[in-house]
Amino acid sequence: MNGTLDRxxxxxxxxxxxxxxxxxxxxxxxxREAQRKFDLSSPLLSLLGAAVVLVALGAxxxxxxxxxxxxxxTAPGLVVMxxxxxxxxxxxxxxxARATAGLSGRAVRQQRAEAAxxxxxxxxxxxxxxxxxxxxxxxxxxxxxxxxxxxxIVLGAIGAxxxxxxxxxxxxxxxxxxxxxxxxxxxxSPRGVWLADGIGCSIAVLGxxxxxAFSRRKAQST
Amino acid sequence: MTTDALDPLxxxxxxxxxxxxxxxxxxxxxxxxxxxxxxxxxxxxNLITHLRKLEDAGYLTSQKSGxxxxxxxxxxxxxxxxxxxxAYTETLRGLLDGL
Numbered sequence: 144m145n146g147t148l149d150r151x152x153x154x155x156x157x158x159x160x161x162x163x164x165x166x167x168x169x170x171x172x173x174x175r176e177a178q179r180k181f182d183l184s185s186p187l188l189s190l191l192g193a194a195v196v197l198v199a200l201g202a203x204x205x206x207x208x209x210x211x212x213x214x215x216x217t218a219p220g221l222v223v224m225x226x227x228x229x230x231x232x233x234x235x236x237x238x239x240a241r242a243t244a245g246l247s248g249r250a251v252r253q254q255r256a257e258a259a260x261x262x263x264x265x266x267x268x269x270x271x272x273x274x275x276x277x278x279x280x281x282x283x284x285x286x287x288x289x290x291x292x293x294x295x296i297v298l299g300a301i302g303a304x305x306x307x308x309x310x311x312x313x314x315x316x317x318x319x320x321x322x323x324x325x326x327x328x329x330x331x332s333p334r335g336v337w338l339a340d341g342i343g344c345s346i347a348v349l350g351x352x353x354x355x356a357f358s359r360r361k362a363q364s365t
Numbered sequence: 366m367t368t369d370a371l372d373p374l375x376x377x378x379x380x381x382x383x384x385x386x387x388x389x390x391x392x393x394x395x396x397x398x399x400x401x402x403x404x405x406x407x408x409x410x411n412l413i414t415h416l417r418k419l420e421d422a423g424y425l426t427s428q429k430s431g432x433x434x435x436x437x438x439x440x441x442x443x444x445x446x447x448x449x450x451x452a453y454t455e456t457l458r459g460l461l462d463g464l
Contacts, residue, residue: 177389245400
């Protein structure tokens with residue numbers, strides 16, 4: 144034992160006898176509150192995520208829907224999409240920072256490694272997009288089907304692997320759903336892929352949010 | 366079965382809350398003294414006394430890092446502490462079933 148806790152300033156007492164029913168209630172309530180405070184996600188955050196996906200991808204779809212031939216998202220469309228995504232990332236990072244404040248150890252190191260993996264994978268997808276462009280692949284692929292489909296498949300695959308490791312089956316399910324939606328929506332036109340992915344992913348995340356809310360309510364009632 | 370069967374070190378509101386909070390962390394993770402105090406809303410002196418009792422019993426470990434104002438004490442539940450909470454929960458369940 145490291146024994147770094149000082150003995151001075153001691154004011155605690157053993158607070159008398161505790162009724163077993165009261166002890167059970169206190170144990171359940173404390174466990175539930177602690178789990179909620181350490182939780183890296185919340186139903187509200189997921190609900191917000193569903194709206195962000197729909198609005199961000201919807202903005203790009205609005206900017207490309209009348210293009211013939213397809214040239215790719217316009218500057219205003221990209222500004223709206225990246226603006227919304229940056230705001231979303233800031234919210235998620237702040238939420239997670241609050242949940243992990245004061246924490247140290249294996250899980251925290253694993254989370255940092257997971258974040259590094261995700262960023263590296265998304266950068267690699269973008270680099271490969273540049274390769275496609277320089278090889279003269281059509282704009283429908285380079286700025287249409289490829290970027291969104293590849294990024295969603297990468298996000299889904301990494302998410303599914305991480306959630307399976309944590310045995311978080313609702314999280315695993317939504318990650319698999321995002322991969323399937325991305326693969327299926329790739330059959331839509333380069334214009335339609337933005338809207339189809341936006342609606343599909345938004346519904347999947349909305350379902351996940353509802354599942355999270357249901358689980359929390361169920362846990363509170365037991 | 367009576368309440369005497371319950372581990373007296375855990376069967377105290379403050380210590381029960383300390384152990385339950387630390388048990389909610391993934392195995393091998395530690396929590397800073399400041400965050401634990403904030404979560405449990407206990408005074409520093411009160412929390413230190415309860416932590417010391419649990420540490421003396423081998424239910425948790427504390428590790429101090431840094432010096433002066435930047436120093437930080439991290440607290441983690443040991444395997445013994447986790448097993449003690451499991452045993453306490455089982456005994457509590459048995460007691461409640463008998464009521």
